[in-house]
Amino acid sequence: MKKLINKPENVVKEEMMGIAVAHADLVKVSLDPYYVARVNAPIKDKVGIVSGTGSGHEPVDYGFVGPGMLDAACDGEVFTCQTPEQVLACDRLANGGRGVLNIAKNFSGDVMSFEIGGEQAQAEGIDVSMVVIADDVAVENSTWTQGRRGLGTALFAEKVCGAAADQGRDLAQITALCKKVNDWGRSMGMALTSCTVPVKGSPTFDLPEDQMEIGVGVHGEPGRYRMDLKPADEITKILAEAVITDLPFKKGDKVWALVNGLGGTPLIELYVVYRKLAEICEGHGIAIARNLIGNYVTSLDMAGCSITLLKLDDDLIKLWDAPVKTAALRWGM
Amino acid sequence: MKKLINKPENVVKEEMMGIAVAHADLVKVSLDPYYVARVNAPIKDKVGIVSGTGSGHEPVDYGFVGPGMLDAACDGEVFTCQTPEQVLACDRLANGGRGVLNIAKNFSGDVMSFEIGGEQAQAEGIDVSMVVIADDVAVENSTWTQGRRGLGTALFAEKVCGAAADQGRDLAQITALCKKVNDWGRSMGMALTSCTVPVKGSPTFDLPEDQMEIGVGVHGEPGRYRMDLKPADEITKILAEAVITDLPFKKGDKVWALVNGLGGTPLIELYVVYRKLAEICEGHGIAIARNLIGNYVTSLDMAGCSITLLKLDDDLIKLWDAPVKTAALRWGM
Numbered sequence: 001m002k003k004l005i006n007k008p009e010n011v012v013k014e015e016m017m018g019i020a021v022a023h024a025d026l027v028k029v030s031l032d033p034y035y036v037a038r039v040n041a042p043i044k045d046k047v048g049i050v051s052g053t054g055s056g057h058e059p060v061d062y063g064f065v066g067p068g069m070l071d072a073a074c075d076g077e078v079f080t081c082q083t084p085e086q087v088l089a090c091d092r093l094a095n096g097g098r099g100v101l102n103i104a105k106n107f108s109g110d111v112m113s114f115e116i117g118g119e120q121a122q123a124e125g126i127d128v129s130m131v132v133i134a135d136d137v138a139v140e141n142s143t144w145t146q147g148r149r150g151l152g153t154a155l156f157a158e159k160v161c162g163a164a165a166d167q168g169r170d171l172a173q174i175t176a177l178c179k180k181v182n183d184w185g186r187s188m189g190m191a192l193t194s195c196t197v198p199v200k201g202s203p204t205f206d207l208p209e210d211q212m213e214i215g216v217g218v219h220g221e222p223g224r225y226r227m228d229l230k231p232a233d234e235i236t237k238i239l240a241e242a243v244i245t246d247l248p249f250k251k252g253d254k255v256w257a258l259v260n261g262l263g264g265t266p267l268i269e270l271y272v273v274y275r276k277l278a279e280i281c282e283g284h285g286i287a288i289a290r291n292l293i294g295n296y297v298t299s300l301d302m303a304g305c306s307i308t309l310l311k312l313d314d315d316l317i318k319l320w321d322a323p324v325k326t327a328a329l330r331w332g333m
Numbered sequence: 334m335k336k337l338i339n340k341p342e343n344v345v346k347e348e349m350m351g352i353a354v355a356h357a358d359l360v361k362v363s364l365d366p367y368y369v370a371r372v373n374a375p376i377k378d379k380v381g382i383v384s385g386t387g388s389g390h391e392p393v394d395y396g397f398v399g400p401g402m403l404d405a406a407c408d409g410e411v412f413t414c415q416t417p418e419q420v421l422a423c424d425r426l427a428n429g430g431r432g433v434l435n436i437a438k439n440f441s442g443d444v445m446s447f448e449i450g451g452e453q454a455q456a457e458g459i460d461v462s463m464v465v466i467a468d469d470v471a472v473e474n475s476t477w478t479q480g481r482r483g484l485g486t487a488l489f490a491e492k493v494c495g496a497a498a499d500q501g502r503d504l505a506q507i508t509a510l511c512k513k514v515n516d517w518g519r520s521m522g523m524a525l526t527s528c529t530v531p532v533k534g535s536p537t538f539d540l541p542e543d544q545m546e547i548g549v550g551v552h553g554e555p556g557r558y559r560m561d562l563k564p565a566d567e568i569t570k571i572l573a574e575a576v577i578t579d580l581p582f583k584k585g586d587k588v589w590a591l592v593n594g595l596g597g598t599p600l601i602e603l604y605v606v607y608r609k610l611a612e613i614c615e616g617h618g619i620a621i622a623r624n625l626i627g628n629y630v631t632s633l634d635m636a637g638c639s640i641t642l643l644k645l646d647d648d649l650i651k652l653w654d655a656p657v658k659t660a661a662l663r664w665g666m
Contacts, residue, residue: 004568018603264597264636268348272347273351275354
């Protein structure tokens, strides 16, 4: 295992300590339980936005805490869901008196933790709602999931719900917005290589040098099928067509397109994929109105990519364009 | 070779086509010769800022074209320097009547191309100056270099010179600024794995599973020495102490710190490195006033990192903080 780490069991703790010193102007960090919250949380008279999952998907979710996006985020150990205790701590810090939206990705442990932690927060008098993002079209159920897994749509949901909260919208409105985003987003990924979980020390799965996994999950869960390596254009077509036909996206739709690297894929390759994705969308009469290209929803050091398309209306475009200042996503501030 | 590419010889062309459709609001792209320029270039009455090198180091340099940073960038094929023809095309597009600063990284081919291309631009009446960034302390000469190689300091130079140009400073002032940045920045990198150049199809160098290369170059050039794998804290100490003692950085210095991934290293590991770097700097009485953490100066899919420290004064801090809007670096706009 070749990694820039110390003791494998300390990776997340030391990552959090790094975040604390790197972004002290932006966030405050707790190591027990783990969470990251805005430095000035809770912010009065604004709906709070919280998300969380396992670590190993950086910048998900700690990189998205800051003005215009999340109020707090709680991630567990590597590929291990956050605990209810973490959720409760975040909900308390995110509550400025107008309630909190918990945005969960659809993995069984994540959802259960948000349910229990959210109930505990409600018992303390905090108005809590939850939306579960389930946008991965690859498989219906998976190793750690009942129903579709959560993927790139969560990033968009966190951004636009953060913007809507800044605008003063109430919890019911933002919850409805988040549900709409989930309804309108679809994703699918593929892996060229496995990732290696630090405490395991060896690849999660074996993938022969001439094969790839289509529809892989963000923890290396099996996808739809394995096949021989193909050129980027064919891979892009497989992912894009699966995503487009699922919603389905239609001629005249405006979309947000995310071409996402899984952590070990360099940017040069993601632009090769984006080029073909844009061509495919154009062929369908689908207009990419906004995009994002980079390693944003990762699986440690896995090589591969995922594609997310998400239908846009004018409100969503305005909310996406609104100022944001986080470690991983920033503009207008 | 597991990569998201089509024909290996088309990678850069298809990357450029991807950039063209992805960032059409920001840049215009030429495929013959390759370059990326601001969509509204040339911008009148502003000094133009140009950089370039080989491809394979993304987001260097195309990802840094836009308001507040570069006017144009020209990169060659993978790990192949840009041509004088590309430099000339960029200098023409960057010239708004007050001249152009060409920022070169110190690799022999890069520098020669900027010299010849710059001379051709001057023959056309464009006022051109050049600064060569040579901040890599690992080795004095290397496979493709006379003198120190150019590394992370180039990114900072491009950002602050772009900001200075926006403020209306003249070419002589911005050239002096760029030289000061080069004098004040020091870097060193290390590799856990080799990269694989697409047209070669196999790793550039062999690095046993239990070894790493300290002081590696961005094309996989040999560094200072090989050694057994060490924990991240020890690696960070080796890089940081080499950088700190070289300038040397002193107690009371304010610095910009870049913890840079080489393309195949996930963000979680870079924060582990940053944590230790911050501790080491604190131990020396060096204050990190600004930082950047991510995969910014890459070597295709190489796993590893580099560290850059750069002495700051109030002017450099203000120029770093000034608004910028590029594909890879953005704030305030």
